[in-house]
Amino acid sequence: xxxxxxxxxxxxxxxxxxxxxxxxxxxxxxxxxxxxxxxxxxxxxxxxxxxxxxxxxxxxxxxxxxxxxxxxxxxxxxxxxxxxxxxxxxxxxxxxxxxxxxxxxxxxxxxxxxxxxxxxxxxxxxxxxxxxxxxxxxxxxxxxxxxxxxxxxxxxxxxxxxxxxxxxxxxxxxxxxxxxxxxxxxxxxxxxxxxxxxxxxxxxxxxxxxxxxxxxxxxxxxxxxxxxxxxxxxxxxxxxxxxxxxxxxxxxxxxxxxxxxxxxxxxxxxxxxxxxxxxxxxxxxxxxxxxxxxxxxxxxx
Amino acid sequence: xxxxxxxxxxxxxxxxxxxxxxxxxxxxxxxxxxxxxxxxxxxxxxxxxxxxxxxxxxxxxxxxxxxxxxxxxxxxxxxxxxxxxxxxxxxxxxxxxxxxxxxxxxxxxxxxxxxxxxxxxxxxxxxxxxxxxxxxxxxxxxxxxxxxxxxxxxxxxxxxxxxxxxxxxxxxxxxxxxxxxxxxxxxxxxxxxxxxxxxxxxxxxxxxxxxxxxxxxxxxxxxxxxxxxxxxxxxxxxxxxxxxxxxxxxxxxxxxxxxxxxxxxxxxxxxxxxxxxxxxxxxxxxxxxxxxxxxxxxxxx
Numbered sequence: 001x002x003x004x005x006x007x008x009x010x011x012x013x014x015x016x017x018x019x020x021x022x023x024x025x026x027x028x029x030x031x032x033x034x035x036x037x038x039x040x041x042x043x044x045x046x047x048x049x050x051x052x053x054x055x056x057x058x059x060x061x062x063x064x065x066x067x068x069x070x071x072x073x074x075x076x077x078x079x080x081x082x083x084x085x086x087x088x089x090x091x092x093x094x095x096x097x098x099x100x101x102x103x104x105x106x107x108x109x110x111x112x113x114x115x116x117x118x119x120x121x122x123x124x125x126x127x128x129x130x131x132x133x134x135x136x137x138x139x140x141x142x143x144x145x146x147x148x149x150x151x152x153x154x155x156x157x158x159x160x161x162x163x164x165x166x167x168x169x170x171x172x173x174x175x176x177x178x179x180x181x182x183x184x185x186x187x188x189x190x191x192x193x194x195x196x197x198x199x200x201x202x203x204x205x206x207x208x209x210x211x212x213x214x215x216x217x218x219x220x221x222x223x224x225x226x227x228x229x230x231x232x233x234x235x236x237x238x239x240x241x242x243x244x245x246x247x248x249x250x251x252x253x254x255x256x257x258x259x260x261x262x263x264x265x266x267x268x269x270x271x272x273x274x275x276x277x278x279x280x281x282x283x284x285x286x287x288x289x290x291x292x293x294x295x296x297x298x299x300x301x
Numbered sequence: 302x303x304x305x306x307x308x309x310x311x312x313x314x315x316x317x318x319x320x321x322x323x324x325x326x327x328x329x330x331x332x333x334x335x336x337x338x339x340x341x342x343x344x345x346x347x348x349x350x351x352x353x354x355x356x357x358x359x360x361x362x363x364x365x366x367x368x369x370x371x372x373x374x375x376x377x378x379x380x381x382x383x384x385x386x387x388x389x390x391x392x393x394x395x396x397x398x399x400x401x402x403x404x405x406x407x408x409x410x411x412x413x414x415x416x417x418x419x420x421x422x423x424x425x426x427x428x429x430x431x432x433x434x435x436x437x438x439x440x441x442x443x444x445x446x447x448x449x450x451x452x453x454x455x456x457x458x459x460x461x462x463x464x465x466x467x468x469x470x471x472x473x474x475x476x477x478x479x480x481x482x483x484x485x486x487x488x489x490x491x492x493x494x495x496x497x498x499x500x501x502x503x504x505x506x507x508x509x510x511x512x513x514x515x516x517x518x519x520x521x522x523x524x525x526x527x528x529x530x531x532x533x534x535x536x537x538x539x540x541x542x543x544x545x546x547x548x549x550x551x552x553x554x555x556x557x558x559x560x561x562x563x564x565x566x567x568x569x570x571x572x573x574x575x576x577x578x579x580x581x582x583x584x585x586x587x588x589x590x591x592x593x594x595x596x597x598x599x600x601x602x
Contacts, residue, residue, distance in 0.1 A: 032457055037482075041457050041465035092425060095398075097417035116398035117468050120421075121461045124393060127425065128456030131432045135448035147436035147448060155429030156333055156342050160422045164342035167418050181338075 006072045007062070012291040016059060023058040024050065026076040027083065030133055044114045044122045045129075049087045052105035052241070056224065056296065057082045057190060061198030063288040064213065068202025077137045078146065078197040081130040085154050086190060088126035091119050093163070099246065106241035127154070142200050149200075153193035162186025166252065174253040180222065182253075187228070188221025195220070195289075209282070216278040216289065223271040224296050229254035230264055235300065272297040307373040308363070313592040317360060324359040325351065327377040328384065331434055345415045345423045346430075350388045353406035353542070357525065357597065358383045358491060362499030364589040365514065369503025378438045379447065379498040382431040386455050387491060389427035392420050394464070400547065407542035428455070443501050450501075454494035463487025467553065475554040481523065483554075488529070489522025496521070496590075510583070517579040517590065524572040525597050530555035531565055536601065573598040 006022075007015055027049050032042045058079035065075040094101040094109040095116060102112050111119035134147050152158055162185030169182065195217035199205060205213065232247050233256045247254050255264040275293040279286035307323075308316055328350050333343045359380035366376040395402040395410040396417060403413050412420035435448050453459055463486030470483065496518035500506060506514065533548050534557045548555050556565040576594040580587035 036458075038457070038462050038465035038469065040469060041462060045457060088425075092421055095421065097396075097421060118465065120393055120396065120398060121457075121465050121468075123425070124389075124428065124455075125457035125461040127428050128452045128459075128461065131448060132452035132456060135445050135452060144436050144444060147432060151429045151433035151436060154425075155433060156339070156346060156422075156426035157337075158429075160426040160429065161339050161342060164339035164419070164422050167422075168339065168341060 008066065012288070012295075015288070015291075016295075019059055019062045020055045022072070022076060023055055023062075023079050023083065026080050030077075030080050030084075030129070040114065040118060041121055041125065044110055044118050045126060047113060048091050048110045048119075048122050048126065049084060052107065053083075053087075054299070054301070055083065056292075057086055057194035059292055059295075060191065060194040060217075060220075060289075061201075063292050064195045064198030064217075065201050066288045067213065067282070067285055068199045068205060070198065070202030074137075074139050074201040075198055077133055077139060078201055079194075081133045081150060082190060082194045082197060084126045084130040084133070085150065085159070088123040088130075089154075089159055089163075089190075091126070092123040095119060098163075098167075099250070101243055101246065104242050139201065146197055146200050149193050149196055153189040158185055158189035158193075159187075162189065169253050171251045172253070174258070176258060179253055179255065179258055183222055183225040183255075184218070187225040188218060191221035191224055192217035212278050212281065216275055216293075219271050219274045219278065220293055220296060223268060223275060223293070226255045226264060226268045226271060227297060227299065229256050230261065230268065231300070232256075233261065241301065268297060309367065313589070313596075316589070316592075317596075320360055320363045321356045323373070323377060324356055324363075324380050324384065327381050331378075331381050331430070341415070341419060342422055342426065345411055345419050346427060348414060349392050349411045349420075349423050349427065350385060353408065354384075354388075355600070355602070356384065357593075358387055358495035360593055360596075361492065361495040361518075361521075361590075362502075364593050365496045365499030365518075366502050367589045368514065368583070368586055369500045369506060371499065371503030375438075375440050375502040376499055378434055378440060379502055380495075382434045382451060383491065383495045383498060385427045385431040385434070386451065386460070389424040389431075390455075390460055390464075390491075392427070393424040396420060399464075399468075400551070402544055402547065404544050405542070440502065447498055447501050450494050450497055454490040459486055459490035459494075460488075463490065470554050472552045473554070475559070477559060480554055480556065480559055484523055484526040484556075485519070488526040489519060492522035492525055493518035513579050513582065517576050517594075520572050520575045520579065521594055521597060524569060524576060524594070527556045527565060527569045527572060528598060528600065530557050531562065531569065532601070533557075534562065542602065569598060 007018055010018055031046050031049060034043045034046060036042055061079040061082060062075050090104060091110045093099050094104055095111055101109055110122055131147060139146060162182050165182040166186060195213060199213055255267060272293060276290060279290050308319055311319055332347050332350060335344045335347060337343055362380040362383060363376050391405060392411045394400050395405055396412055402410055411423055432448060440447060463483050466483040467487055496514060500514055533546060573594060577591060580591050
């Protein structure tokens, strides 16, 4: 049974909750049960992964899987691996030595609900588990390429590297090029990985298809972060489920602080148009990815 | 050129520094250069990995590689991957929310030399890099098995899980079974992974050989930790290069606190005899592993 078989006939409004629910169930299955020792660590890992989140990266993996005709039994695995990396990064980012945040997804952050040492180990163990998933399950001929992709997207030349640039930038002004590099690494790398991992679960793409999909994913990752910057400066803490306005409060450079709100919105519009353009040669095949780009551009949380 | 070709003729006293030097050079090559952005993060990653350490895990990987006739070009890769996981765990363990230690390998710990947020990212990025290495390089037909092995040894059912049990145990008394479980996970899992990864670089082992090697590695991992407990209570900070006596000071359960020094030494002797016994059917083929078990049992730092 492939992704088309499971979800293809759903309209986008039904497709999103169906995929989210599938991913939630799969995450719960792949995470060690609370009853398995060490229980407190496993309880905290489940707390950090389950019961919340937009699941943008899993949705992207499933949408890219529709593009390449992938089986949903594979897609749920790569979707969970990417989401575990994302969840680990949130747990570590929220720690007192990083952003020191008490609220995430409308609930206390992991180190507030448990303790700092446990939150540190939760992040560490979730990262291991993501690679465990990608190496143990059967994902086809390009499995090593998937692991290489996810590890690079996560490491010092990807997400963790973006965090490091972010740290160095606090209190400094970044030029636009440096800000784009930071966001491309910090958020973009994993968003891009989600798309490409989903695609790798299916049929081989032509060079041209792979190139377009990679560019789409890169622009979408940046779009996601620009919209995040806009929401951080305009939406309420209640709607976001995390502390609003904290980037400005921490003197962190954002697209809004660099360009102003209006130009940041214009930039988001430009990026959105670019994502649509990159999908246009593929017609209906890229429909789900286009719907997701639209969702990312217009989300209000 | 295989491990035998590179190192086989060396006596153990020459073999150890030769392998260490090979691993140091390989680590330096696999770590991103300091000049690559984000520079501070890469400088800290190199600080955490290079220029110190007994390199027990890389030595074990190379010794197991001699057992299975593996090429040293492969062994250096798995040795570096395991050592990166080990280095990340030390950086995270030393953080204020964990052991809060200022000294490691005779130098300031990573968060003291840099800062806590950077140390957090150093550990995260080193873990990613370990899996990057195992997925990108060419390691033969059993590469996915290697990645699965290392991820399980690192995660909540391995090293990170052992840390979590350690956290829960502070100020409590553990019975011997629970203490053995803690040490088997916290230190033993990665020691075992080092041996098996080295073996997986070479010829397939028979079921009997694989079983013996796995048992050897399991006992050796426990031996390593029992000796660590003994050294923590008897050696000086200067010789250890890390703070001595800190387990007792932190009311952490150890084999010395549980059994007393004399019985802990007897237990180490028993474990050492078991490791030798498991290798005896293999004669000279297991010679290097036997030498290493002897080194682990009798080290004084």
